[in-house]
Structures are given as C-alpha cells and as structure tokens.
Amino acid sequence: MSENMLEDMNELMLQRREKLSQLREEREKAFADKYEVTYHAAEVESNFEELEEKEVKLAGRLMAIRTHGKASFADLMDMSGKVQLYVKQNNIGEDRYEFFQDLDLGDLVGITGTVFKTNRGQVSIRVSSFELLTKSLRPLPEKFHGLKDKDIRYRQRYLDLIVNPDVKETFVIRSKIIKEMRRYLENKGFLEVETPMMHPIAGGATARPFVTHHNTLDMDLYLRIAPELYLKKLIVGGFEKVFEINRNFRNEGMSYKHNPEFTTMELYQAQADYHDMMELTENLVSHLAEEVLETKTLEYEGTELDFTAPWDRITMVEAVKKYADVDFSEFDTAEKAYEAAASVGVKPEEGLSYGEVLNEVFEIRVEDKLIQPTFIMDYPIEVSPLAQKIEDDPRFTYRFEAFVYGREIANAFSELNDPEEQKRRFEKQVEMREAGDEEAQMMDYDFIRALEYGMPPTGGLGIGIDRLIMLLTDSSSIRDVILFPTMRPESNE
Known part of the structure; x- marks a missing residue:
C-alpha cells in the first residue's frame, strides 16, 4: 500500500473514531445488543408478491448510499444478498434522516419498512425506522478497485467475504x-x-x-x-x-x-x-x-x-507407456529403471528401487496429462x-x-x-x-x-x-x- 493510500486510510479511520466519540457523547448506541429480523434480503426479492406493502425487518451492512436531497437510496447486504433501501426524510423525521446521512459504508444497521417496487421495477424497502447496530471503524476497499490482493484476501478473510x-x-x-x-x-x-x-x-x-x-x-x-x-x-x-x-x-x-x-x-x-x-x-x-x-x-x-x-482405469505401467513412451514392463531391475527414466529426461536420486523410479517418472511425466x-x-x-x-x-x-x-x-x-x-x-x-x-x-x-x-x-x-x-x-x-x-x-x- 502506497504512502498516500496509507495517509488516506488513517484519515478516514480518524474520522470514523470521531463519529464514534460523538455518538457516545450523545448517548447513542454504537454497538447494539440485538435486533429482531423477520426476513433476509433474498427472501424479500423472491417473495415480493406476498410481501408487497407489508412490514419487514432486516439487518445488514450498508454497502452503498446515494443521496438525493431529502431522500436517499442505499444497498443493504446480509448473508443472502443485497436489497435496496429507500430512506425519505418525511418518513423517518429530519433528525433521523440527518443521522442516516452521517452513516458510513460498512456500518451495520437494522431497518423496519414496507416492501415496494420503484418506477424502474426494482424491489426495495421503504424505510420507516432504523437503528445503528455496529459502527464500522475501518473503511471498506474503494468500490471500483475492490479487494484483489490475494495475500490480504486470504489473511483478512472477513473482509474478503464482505x-x-x-x-x-x-x-x-x-x-x-x-x-x-x-x-x-x-x-x-x-x-x-x-x-x-x-x-x-x-x-x-x-x-x-x-x-x-x-x-x-x-x-x-x-x-x-x-x-x-x-x-x-x-x-x-x-x-x-x-x-x-x-x-x-x-x-x-x-x-x-x-x-x-x-x-x-x-x-x-x-x-x-x-x-x-x-x-x-x-x-x-x-x-x-x-x-x-x-x-x-x-x-x-x-x-x-x-x-x-x-x-477411465489404467495401471501405472500402462500410463507411463502411454504418456511418457517408455515401457517399464519390459524389465524389472533398478538399473534398467534408471536408464528408462534418463531416456525421458528424469533423473531420480541415487539408491532408489525399480518401483520408486517408476513412481517418480509417473509423477513427473504423466500426472499433468490426466485431465x-x-x-x-x-x-x-x-x-x-x-x-x-x-x-x-x-x-x-x-x-x-x-x-x-x-x-x-x-x-x-x-x-x-x-x-x-x-x-x-x-x-x-x-x-x-x-x-x-x-x-x-x-x-x-x-x-x-x-x-x-x-x-x-x-x-x-x-x-x-x-x-x-x-x-x-x-x-x-x-x-x-x-x-x-x-x-x-x-x-x-
């Protein structure tokens, strides 16, 4: 990670910790105990006809927020997938809407709302109330670059999964x-x-x-x-x-x-x-x-x-004959086996038996051909x-x-x-x-x-x-x- 990227990361983490301090000063919970969930994102999508204009409760991670004045769209992700949220100031009140706008990507929230479709036909939830369940203190990887570094992905599997x-x-x-x-x-x-x-x-x-x-x-x-x-x-x-x-x-x-x-x-x-x-x-x-x-x-x-x-079924001797073009069935001594291995460019270490040399030729010259x-x-x-x-x-x-x-x-x-x-x-x-x-x-x-x-x-x-x-x-x-x-x-x- 470059020095500039590290500086940006440190600045974003500092901003989130300042938000956490402010929440605590205002006695707002930043790490909740529990939230009652009635549906998951994929269930809302697959059961739209049954759930249209009915109340649902979901919990998940904010993965995107798009603000348009006094209304915002957001993507909520849980184990099953993503669902779009529609958050409007008139529906939740001015103070709560300002609070929602101050949330960060990666924050975990619980929402209550009714299921509907937007004019573009996208299944969404019209939010009537929400709670901050967990404040995320580290920013997620930038949207268009994502998390591609394999070392980080394997080491920080939790981030990879997100x-x-x-x-x-x-x-x-x-x-x-x-x-x-x-x-x-x-x-x-x-x-x-x-x-x-x-x-x-x-x-x-x-x-x-x-x-x-x-x-x-x-x-x-x-x-x-x-x-x-x-x-x-x-x-x-x-x-x-x-x-x-x-x-x-x-x-x-x-x-x-x-x-x-x-x-x-x-x-x-x-x-x-x-x-x-x-x-x-x-x-x-x-x-x-x-x-x-x-x-x-x-x-x-x-x-x-x-x-x-x-x-397919084939013996090791037959496979070596087929793929390496050397027939180990024609001899049975270690000396002959070494000569056969050398003929196909394999040089086993000293002191091996006929069978050990055969096995080494198989591993080097045959295995990768068994598709x-x-x-x-x-x-x-x-x-x-x-x-x-x-x-x-x-x-x-x-x-x-x-x-x-x-x-x-x-x-x-x-x-x-x-x-x-x-x-x-x-x-x-x-x-x-x-x-x-x-x-x-x-x-x-x-x-x-x-x-x-x-x-x-x-x-x-x-x-x-x-x-x-x-x-x-x-x-x-x-x-x-x-x-x-x-x-x-x-x-x-």
Missing part, C-alpha cells in the same frame, strides 16, 4: 458438498466416527508430521497425518463400514494445492477391495456434482470436465506400505489414486491385513527413516497387534476434500476453498 460475494458462495457450496457427502455415505450404511488428532506415532501416510508436547504425560505427540490406522482398528473391532471427515496436518511444502492443514474424508469397508472403492469414488463424486451443482459436466480453468461414471477423471491402478509396493500386494506380480499393490486435471483427489487400497507382512513393510520404512527419509513411516506395534486379532478383507479410501472442492467450484488455489489458510505472520510494519 466485498467479494462470490467468495461467500464458494464456501456455501463447500458446506453443501460435505453435508451431501455425509448423507450419501450414511445412506450406504457407513457410520461416522471420530479418532484422535494427536498420535503417539505418526502413521497412516508417508509425510513429515508436526510435533507437540503433552506436559502432564511429559511426552511428544504428533498431529495426525492420517486417521487410517485408527479406522482400520475399528474394522478389526467389528465395525464393517466407517468414515471420518476431519483435518490432517502435514509439515510439508506449500503450493496452490498444498496447505499444512487440510480436510479429508477417509472410509473403510469390510469384505471389499480397491475395485469396490473405485466404484464408490466415481459414484460419490458424480453424485455430489449432480446433487449440489445440478450437473455432472463442469468447467475448470476453461477445460470441460465430465464426472459421469464410470471413469479427465482417471483411476491410476497398481502402484509399486515400495510406495504403498499399507496396501495388499498383487500375488501374480508382488512388485505392485492393489492401490489406486484418482486424478482430475492433473491432480490427485483420492487414494485407495485393498488393505494389507497380514500382520507379519505389515511388520516387514514397517521395518523397511524404519530403515528408510533411519537413512534420513523424514517422511517414511514409523513402526506401530499396536497396529500390528490389532491385525494379529484378525482384520477382514477391507477396502479403504481417502478423498482430499479441499482439492475436490477446488475442482467443483473452479477455484485455482487451495487457499480459495479454505476459510483461513496458513499464512506467514504479518510484518511489524
């Missing part, structure tokens, strides 16, 4: 999507549960955790990176279908599709496999699009996306420590990820339920961790113990809700769909 109505609509849609997701899963027989947010062991995903400390127990705990292991313990305990919608926390890099805390839906179903999870995923997402947005075909950043089930909803199946065992291996080819697992517009939105397995094999996989992860991989998983002996009691064949699925909502609302950044995204602290200046 001056950018489409932002509010995005979060209304977000709420409807999550509500409908819950309803859909409950109708399918899933039970919603809650599992711990602080874990003694960081498990269930490959990620670097946040660490906190419990004073009474004198022990470090990890903010959860995934609820997976706890949810699978519930399957061991006899629940057959469970799901959880909640936050995960990962101490990783930030980008337009990564925020350190994010929302996921994770579910587990006994007597199911990853094919069942594919069917559930495509049907759930297409249902959400149709039910909430009334269409299965949406536009995202100018590209039309069709969420209609069924979605329409697509399931990538059969991931290497090295990057899937919790998934059931494919018996005919133990290099790979019954795992898939769902991609849309080059972004992963879902991850699912036929869950590994062999406790001895799971222990070996954990031991391999521990070796990787001791070698310096901070994202490798830890040994979880309690989870092994749970599997030793017997977990039925199980399908598991996780969906990144923030990324899904980005796609369904045509939002370019994950920060656009998180009300208060993680930000650096403001500078002292």
Whole structure:
C-alpha cells in the first residue's frame, strides 16, 4: 500500500473514531445488543408478491448510499444478498434522516419498512425506522478497485467475504458438498466416527508430521497425518463400514494445492477391495456434482470436465507407456529403471528401487496429462506400505489414486491385513527413516497387534476434500476453498 493510500486510510479511520466519540457523547448506541429480523434480503426479492406493502425487518451492512436531497437510496447486504433501501426524510423525521446521512459504508444497521417496487421495477424497502447496530471503524476497499490482493484476501478473510460475494458462495457450496457427502455415505450404511488428532506415532501416510508436547504425560505427540490406522482398528473391532471427515496436518511444502492443514474424508469397508472403492469414488463424486451443482459436466480453468461414471482405469505401467513412451514392463531391475527414466529426461536420486523410479517418472511425466477423471491402478509396493500386494506380480499393490486435471483427489487400497507382512513393510520404512527419509513411516506395534486379532478383507479410501472442492467450484488455489489458510505472520510494519 502506497504512502498516500496509507495517509488516506488513517484519515478516514480518524474520522470514523470521531463519529464514534460523538455518538457516545450523545448517548447513542454504537454497538447494539440485538435486533429482531423477520426476513433476509433474498427472501424479500423472491417473495415480493406476498410481501408487497407489508412490514419487514432486516439487518445488514450498508454497502452503498446515494443521496438525493431529502431522500436517499442505499444497498443493504446480509448473508443472502443485497436489497435496496429507500430512506425519505418525511418518513423517518429530519433528525433521523440527518443521522442516516452521517452513516458510513460498512456500518451495520437494522431497518423496519414496507416492501415496494420503484418506477424502474426494482424491489426495495421503504424505510420507516432504523437503528445503528455496529459502527464500522475501518473503511471498506474503494468500490471500483475492490479487494484483489490475494495475500490480504486470504489473511483478512472477513473482509474478503464482505466485498467479494462470490467468495461467500464458494464456501456455501463447500458446506453443501460435505453435508451431501455425509448423507450419501450414511445412506450406504457407513457410520461416522471420530479418532484422535494427536498420535503417539505418526502413521497412516508417508509425510513429515508436526510435533507437540503433552506436559502432564511429559511426552511428544504428533498431529495426525492420517486417521487410517485408527479406522482400520475399528474394522478389526467389528465395525464393517466407517468414515471420518476431519483435518490432517502435514509439515510439508506449500503450493496452490498444498496447505499444512487440510480436510479429508477417509472410509473403510469390510469384505471389499480397491475395485469396490473405485466404484464408490466415481459414484460419490458424480453424485455430489449432480446433487449440489445440478450437473455432472463442469468447467475448470476453461477445460470441460465430465464426472459421469464410470471413469477411465489404467495401471501405472500402462500410463507411463502411454504418456511418457517408455515401457517399464519390459524389465524389472533398478538399473534398467534408471536408464528408462534418463531416456525421458528424469533423473531420480541415487539408491532408489525399480518401483520408486517408476513412481517418480509417473509423477513427473504423466500426472499433468490426466485431465479427465482417471483411476491410476497398481502402484509399486515400495510406495504403498499399507496396501495388499498383487500375488501374480508382488512388485505392485492393489492401490489406486484418482486424478482430475492433473491432480490427485483420492487414494485407495485393498488393505494389507497380514500382520507379519505389515511388520516387514514397517521395518523397511524404519530403515528408510533411519537413512534420513523424514517422511517414511514409523513402526506401530499396536497396529500390528490389532491385525494379529484378525482384520477382514477391507477396502479403504481417502478423498482430499479441499482439492475436490477446488475442482467443483473452479477455484485455482487451495487457499480459495479454505476459510483461513496458513499464512506467514504479518510484518511489524
């Protein structure tokens, strides 16, 4: 913000504080307790024939004031939208009209009046009385420039919501999507549960955790990176279908599709496999699009996306052959994998296995080409420590990820339920961790113990809700769909 703009801002704030002082001197309330509301702005508009010339009471924020001598028009905004006010000196008295003229944009008021249409046909409210509910001490952004600075918008979301109505609509849609997701899963027989947010062991995903400390127990705990292991313990305990919608926390890099805390839906179903999870995923997402947005075909950043089930299915090896023009099925050694990666301009770090190199080639050369909803199946065992291996080819697992517009939105397995094999996989992860991989998983002996009691064949699925909502609302950044995204602290200046 320029020096001149700062001076103007400071001057406007000073003027508003002077008005506040004057109100207090005159014993006028500047911060009211309550106001009875009978209608919202959108209801007045949509129910005009029923409400014409009837009294209504609304409360909201003044977003525009246009004075014409002894009469003024104003825009009142509430949660539902805007409605025009008609304020006339003859209707409210000279003193109150002068008071109204002295109000500022952003002030919160309660009004009583009758509904009518202007000569131009605009539904309006003829104000008979009003109250100042809250004095706004900071000016709103200038009308024609608005609030466009993304850093300010994300940091001061309250201001963003006031001056950018489409932002509010995005979060209304977000709420409807999550509500409908819950309803859909409950109708399918899933039970919603809650599992711990602080874990003694960081498990269930490959990620670097946040660490906190419990004073009474004198022990470090990890903010959860995934609820997976706890949810699978519930399957061991006899629940057959469970799901959880909640936050995960990962101490990783930030980008337009990564925020350190994010929302996921994770579910587990006994007597199911990853094919069942594919069917559930495509049907759930297409249902959400149709039910909430009334269409299965949406536009995202100018590209039309069709969420209609069924979605394309292709293995990782097939996808690398199709999009990167290199066939990993023709060899199975790490040496050959490195040669294949180099042939398409990918240079993995030293010491990786065949499967890890394949996965890196896929991430670099294939992911961004997966535009329409697509399931990538059969991931290497090295990057899937919790998934059931494919018996005919133990290099790979019954795992898939769902991609849309080059972004992963879902991850699912036929869950590994062999406790001895799971222990070996954990031991391999521990070796990787001791070698310096901070994202490798830890040994979880309690989870092994749970599997030793017997977990039925199980399908598991996780969906990144923030990324899904980005796609369904045509939002370019994950920060656009998180009300208060993680930000650096403001500078002292």
